[in-house]
Amino acid sequence: MKKKVFQPGFRLNLRIIADALDQYGKKIEYYGSGDSQILTGVRLYALGIMLKPEYVYFISAGDLVSRAQMFRGIPMVVSGKVNPDVLPENTPAIVVLDTNNPLEIFSMVQDVFDRLRRWDIRLQASLSQRRPLQEILDASRDIFNNPLFIHNKEFVILAETGYRAGMAQRDRDKRTGQTMVALSTINDFKTDIVYQNGLREKRADMFPSEQTGYRILFRNLWNEDIYLGRILVNEIDSSIIPGDYLALDYLGDLLEYYLQGGLLEQFSIDNDTDHLLISMCNGEQVDERQIMDHLQFQRWNRTDRYICMRIVTEQKDFNLISSYAVLNQIEYQISTGHAFFHENGITVVVNLSYNHDKPADAVSRIAVLMREGLLKIGVSSEIRDFYQISKAYKMAKIALEFGRISSSMYWYYYFDDFMLDYMAECAGRDIPGDLLCSSALRKLREYDQKNNSELYETLLVYLEHERNVLRTANELFIHRSTLTYRLERIQKLIGVDLNKPEERLKLLVSYYIVEPKARRREQLAVSKKTGTEDQTSPSCQQKK
Structure with missing residues (x-):
């Protein structure tokens, strides 16, 4: 890493001196052309001395008139009124109109350098x-x-x-x-x-x-x-x-x-508890004594009920603006939890046993904070062993991933709601989903494409509503007699007895495998228009 180039020693320009003289109540005119922050001191002008640009020279208006060109590019403080046309081009200058005591002005300028030099020395010592x-x-x-x-x-x-x-x-x-x-x-x-x-x-x-x-x-x-x-x-x-x-x-x-250079460490905020929980969430090997010390410090038990929550935002500037403040508010609202930064988000480990809470209780306590911050949260299932925190964290990540690609308007996503999606996705790890699912679905898709019908969607909605005819017809916006006709047609095409629970389960799981619930309805809408359907889904390996 290339180290920052820095030259210790605060250097002034004429602007700083002009500000100081103005604060002292002196009447001045400031000409800033060519003013650079390179000044290290003040000198009285004397005939014959070598002029150096790192000094500001104190000179009377009379001396300047006859020697103006010598001062080209040399900063100066002029005592007495002088015609601006006399000043050399691209030369910074302060003209002090109050000339009652020129040495007092010189002392004031010297004091500015001395005061800022003492400040610089104190900064270095600090x-x-x-x-x-x-x-x-x-x-x-x-x-x-x-x-x-x-x-x-x-x-x-x-x-x-x-x-x-x-x-x-x-x-x-x-x-x-x-x-x-x-x-x-x-x-x-x-x-x-x-x-x-x-x-x-x-x-x-x-x-x-x-x-x-x-x-x-x-x-x-x-x-x-x-x-x-x-x-x-x-x-x-x-x-x-x-x-x-x-x-x-x-x-x-x-x-x-x-x-x-690593000589200041106050700009980072972390602690041993954060490091411990991050290691556990990552599935790393952790000293059991450290875990027990943490549980004892929190007054938690290993076999209490726990959940893990993962919080993220779509805002690119979230970490710059409010991340630590949000983390602090989460811990204030969920007193039995510990929040920490992890993988570009916030992770919260919550003990539900302490207050006999349910997962929804913990989520509801931070509802206002989540909505105002435009945050989204994935919530794991309950675990009964603190040592399984890594599994709970993975569940929270999975819930968040499935929830964010869903059409849900909610800001919270529970793993329990997407458990079947995840199981179906993992089931297709070794065998492609279109081969793993029931052949009945392929038959329905092919029939729909040839006949511009909607039997594939009808069966899905029918199974999801647990064969409730009224609710299925309402969702599909069709008459019950139309639904009855479709179901008879489906039964004849696929030759499956829908009265058998295992057959219904096989079909419903097949739908989940072909297209996870998070995107299934969107794909069905697209398939109506295009006559095709995307049979791909993310692999289980991507979740690891």
Whole structure:
């Protein structure tokens, strides 16, 4: 991995000096053409000295008039009124109109360099402290003259200084005790186009005041192309000035450099429990003592009733905006569960025995959160052995996969509802589905194609409604006498006694094998129009 190029030592440009003189109450004119962030100090101009572009030179208006061309490309602070036409082309300059005490102006400029140099030294020292991020913000409070905070990509606030009433609300993470941005604020950001666009920025930028009531200067933090979080300056105590952009960019570059070098670890949130459960979900070998320690810590028993839930979203920016906040809210609503990040989603292991719950009870507790977050959830069947968590996790994944390709309008999918689909899919692993199913279905399809009839669908609906004539006729929008005629025709064509339970089961399972329930009705609708039917289905191997 290519390490980020970073040159320690904060360098100024004339814009920063102009901002400082303006704050001191001095009347100035700023000319920014050619202004670069390369300045390391200030020098008094004297005849015969060699001019260097990394210094800003203090010169009187009278001296400049006769030596203007010598200063081409050299930053300068001019004491006294000067005609702008005298200034060399592409040369940054500050003209100080208040000339009562030129040495005072020089001292002010020197103070700007000294103050920012001390800040830079303190930043470097902060990185070796026990709480480096907090030390960095404390050191930066007087530079920006506004409240600052740093949050990671999950909106956990890693450090903060200057927070007060009236600023954006905070929530407490019950898992870690850390402070985080309120979920209501995060949800507002999810629909804010300006915020979304700002997530791509590599340099300091401004977030408008519409959401929070005050502007926020922010700098995203990156490890190559991986978003890690943000540094933010709230415009509460004083107005953001142009030099603040440069200072915040330097602060961001400094943090990115040390993050890439592995010297800062506060941007990741995980714990031993998460690692244990991830390993178990993946079917990896886990030390039994670790499992028992976890159960004892949670006050769970190995033989309690458990389910596993897998939660995902279609939103591409979900992890950037609200993943940790959602995870935190899930644990708040399901107190007998543990939620953690896994395979680009959230996995939840829930103990149902603790509160004598049913799976639907756990799902209903997070219903509002799921709907508002446009999330979908797969729910496993119950297991009675904690050591079978990997099986429960697989069931949750299968339920989610089948549910998402179904025409269901619900956001939750239970494995029990798709169990037969999964069994039928696995049954076709060694023998193609069209060969494994009953030959009666092939006969009906061929007959329908030749005669433009609908016997294939009629039998399916009839079997799914457990031979209830009224419900079958209603779903097919036909008269009962028409249904009776069709059933007689079916019986004659396939020669199967539908009064025998095993024959009905064979036919119904054959439908599941030919086309899983999740897509069967869609394919039937297509087959009516095209006269063909897709007999393929995903292989069982793909689920592994």
